[in-house]
Amino acid sequence: QVQLQESGPGLVKPSQTLSLTCTVFGGSIGRGDYYWSWIRQPPGKGLEWIGYTYYSGSTYYNPSLLGRVSISMDTSDNQFFLKLNSVTAADTAVYFCARAAGWYGKAFDYWGPGALVTVPS
Amino acid sequence: QSALTQPASVSGSPGQSVTISCSGTATDVGGYNYVSWYQHHPGTAPKLIIYQVNSRPSGVSNRFSGSKSGNTASLTISGLQAEDEAYYYCSSYTSSSISVFGGGTKLTVL
Numbered sequence: 001q002v003q004l005q006e007s008g009p010g011l012v013k014p015s016q017t018l019s020l021t022c023t024v025f026g027g028s029i030g031r032g033d034y035y036w037s038w039i040r041q042p043p044g045k046g047l048e049w050i051g052y053t054y055y056s057g058s059t060y061y062n063p064s065l066l067g068r069v070s071i072s073m074d075t076s077d078n079q080f081f082l083k084l085n086s087v088t089a090a091d092t093a094v095y096f097c098a099r100a101a102g103w104y105g106k107a108f109d110y111w112g113p114g115a116l117v118t119v120p121s
Numbered sequence: 122q123s124a125l126t127q128p129a130s131v132s133g134s135p136g137q138s139v140t141i142s143c144s145g146t147a148t149d150v151g152g153y154n155y156v157s158w159y160q161h162h163p164g165t166a167p168k169l170i171i172y173q174v175n176s177r178p179s180g181v182s183n184r185f186s187g188s189k190s191g192n193t194a195s196l197t198i199s200g201l202q203a204e205d206e207a208y209y210y211c212s213s214y215t216s217s218s219i220s221v222f223g224g225g226t227k228l229t230v231l
Contacts, residue, residue: 039222045123045212046225047159047167060219096166106214107157107172114166 002026004097004112011118018084018117023098030055031076033102038071038082040093053080054101089121125150125211125223132229136186138199141226144192149221151192155214158187159195162207173197206230
């Protein structure tokens with residue numbers, strides 16, 4: 001059974017960099033037709049796709065975050081990472097890591113419990 | 122890439138059926154059979170309930186069904202139960218090789 005767990009600071013100052021780690025248990029992130037993803041939900045709002053990294057290392061990002069976002073992976077530790085630069089209060093959200101399976105039509109089949117990151121205004 | 126369009130809220134009584142729509146464009150919903158649906162109870166992780174328009178993952182009730190016509194996908198929940206009260210989100214793969222979510226629909230079971 002695949003499990004994902006987000007970790008990282010819960011408070012980030014404005015203009016600094018938000019950094020989160022997702023640790024994957026029960027499956028290797030370096031194999032298979034999987035897209036390792038970050039998704040966020042601002043308070044009182046809906047889900048927003050941030051981006052994903054493919055097991056080959058290719059990355060894809062939400063155009064609205066281009067220039068500020070970076071997703072990378074470390075297959076030796078079975079982790080992948082989110083970095084979001086120059087944060088503002090609008091980046092306050094619960095951040096989820098998730099797996100999208102190619103054979104599921106890139107549906108997100110496993111999710112972490114989510115991590116709240118607050119950027120004070 | 123704009124978010125997919127969903128109604129803000131729907132409601133139904135126990136035992137009834139409700140349908141939630143998800144409107145996109147020819148470059149996302151209409152262009153691929155890669156529409157998925159998620160059930161989200163606040164404070165928990167979203168749960169995949171439909172993938173590839175109309176397929177259910179193992180363990181998901183057959184009261185949940187999906188369909189698509191043109192640029193609009195739909196989720197139907199039959200035999201409404203109290204535990205179905207939640208937020209529902211659609212998602213689609215797009216021609217830009219990225220994913221997009223709908224704005225979410227709050228389902229209230231009366």
